[in-house]
Amino acid sequence: MSTTKLQDKFGRIHDYLRISLTEKCNLRCSYCMPEEGVQLSPRDSILSAQEIYDIANIFIGLGINKIRLTGGEPLIRKDFKDIIKALSTLPIKLTMTTNALLVDKFIDDLKKCGITSLNVSLDTLNPAKFQQITKRDKFQQTIDNINLLIKNGFHVKINVVLMKGFNENEILDFVNWTKKDNIHIRFIEFMPFDGNKWEWNRIISLKEILDMIDAQHKVIKLLDGKNSTSKAYQVLGYNGTFAVISSMTNHFCGSCNRLRLTANGKMKNCLFSNEEVDLLTPFRNEKDITPLIQNCLIKKNSKHGGIKELSKLNYDDPLMSQRSMITIGG
Numbered sequence: 415m416s417t418t419k420l421q422d423k424f425g426r427i428h429d430y431l432r433i434s435l436t437e438k439c440n441l442r443c444s445y446c447m448p449e450e451g452v453q454l455s456p457r458d459s460i461l462s463a464q465e466i467y468d469i470a471n472i473f474i475g476l477g478i479n480k481i482r483l484t485g486g487e488p489l490i491r492k493d494f495k496d497i498i499k500a501l502s503t504l505p506i507k508l509t510m511t512t513n514a515l516l517v518d519k520f521i522d523d524l525k526k527c528g529i530t531s532l533n534v535s536l537d538t539l540n541p542a543k544f545q546q547i548t549k550r551d552k553f554q555q556t557i558d559n560i561n562l563l564i565k566n567g568f569h570v571k572i573n574v575v576l577m578k579g580f581n582e583n584e585i586l587d588f589v590n591w592t593k594k595d596n597i598h599i600r601f602i603e604f605m606p607f608d609g610n611k612w613e614w615n616r617i618i619s620l621k622e623i624l625d626m627i628d629a630q631h632k633v634i635k636l637l638d639g640k641n642s643t644s645k646a647y648q649v650l651g652y653n654g655t656f657a658v659i660s661s662m663t664n665h666f667c668g669s670c671n672r673l674r675l676t677a678n679g680k681m682k683n684c685l686f687s688n689e690e691v692d693l694l695t696p697f698r699n700e701k702d703i704t705p706l707i708q709n710c711l712i713k714k715n716s717k718h719g720g721i722k723e724l725s726k727l728n729y730d731d732p733l734m735s736q737r738s739m740i741t742i743g744g
């Protein structure tokens with residue numbers, strides 16, 4: 415197996431694939447799912463479990479060694495167990511991003527399939543605000559399932575999308591959570607996607623976050639991984655850690671190693687790019703999709719899907735993502 419087959423024209427080697435299992439979700443987070451909902455792809459154009467396995471295998475042959483399952487909410491797929499069972503036989507690190515609502519139904523399957531670390535989305539520690547942002551009264555269920563994961567020895571990373579006027583006053587509460595529990599809190603800058611009413615002035619920057627935490631705690635900088643999208647820190651003496659993912663104010667495109675496959679079988683070379691390549695139709699027509707994958711990668715821009723000056727991007731810009739996050743797979 416070669417790891418150079420997925421090298422782009424800037425020399426970046428791509429070894430990490432995110433596969434979205436569904437466009438549907440059991441929550442309605444306002445930053446992810448447009449208020450009016452999304453136009454779902456026809457059922458027969460969604461990747462089947464077998465197609466996920468087969469296409470993943472092709473990517474692995476090209477050098478992918480880590481796969482993250484995402485969505486929509488991956489755990490709502492009826493065949494979720496079959497999907498992870500099949501993928502767990504492949505030579506990859508398998509992981510997932512989930513809202514955790516259904517995690518209790520799958521604990522043993524996740525363990526059996528060698529999944530040891532999960533990213534869980536939770537944007538507030540306040541039940542009323544949880545209902546406001548997700549439009550569902552499921553705060554306690556989420557917290558109970560996060561605790562269940564911790565109890566079962568999973569490494570839990572909590573994804574917190576920070577939005578000015580909504581949850582910046584909870585940054586310290588999230589950091590305080592790391593005092594006792596060995597969890598990793600990831601503060602994510604709010605990103606613009608179709609239908610999410612994004613504005614620059616709703617972003618809380620890396621600097622603002624750190625200033626807020628520094629004012630209260632002795633913070634130490636931790637080492638960041640080679641392709642890490644985040645800057646990691648720890649409060650001195652605490653068990654857990656925290657990080658900031660500054661996709662908007664301080665990008666990390668130079669070390670990007672990620673590719674994406676949407677639930678309807680389209681490859682995307684960048685979260686911000688509007689270009690996508692249909693792999694599923696040619697795959698179903700028994701065509702070799704390797705050249706399509708390589709071609710898609712060659713077109714990858716150096717940063718932000720080709721948006722030249724992200725700092726000047728407006729929400730109504732034609733360059734703005736034409737997909738909502740829920741149909742891309744975060």
Ligand code: SAM
Pocket residue numbers: 439445446484485486487488511512513533534535573574575602603604605606607610739740743744
């Ligand atoms: N349903 C799962 C979940 O919520 O974890 C997986 C899919 S969700 C689209 C994946 C990640 O994308 C979540 O952590 C979510 O917080 C993040 N996300 C969605 N919309 C975003 C936005 N506009 N800006 C930043 N992160 C976003």
Ligand code: SF4
Pocket residue numbers: 439440441442443446447485486487513535740
């Ligand atoms: Fe669903 Fe995850 Fe999007 Fe929230 S962020 S609506 S949980 S897919």
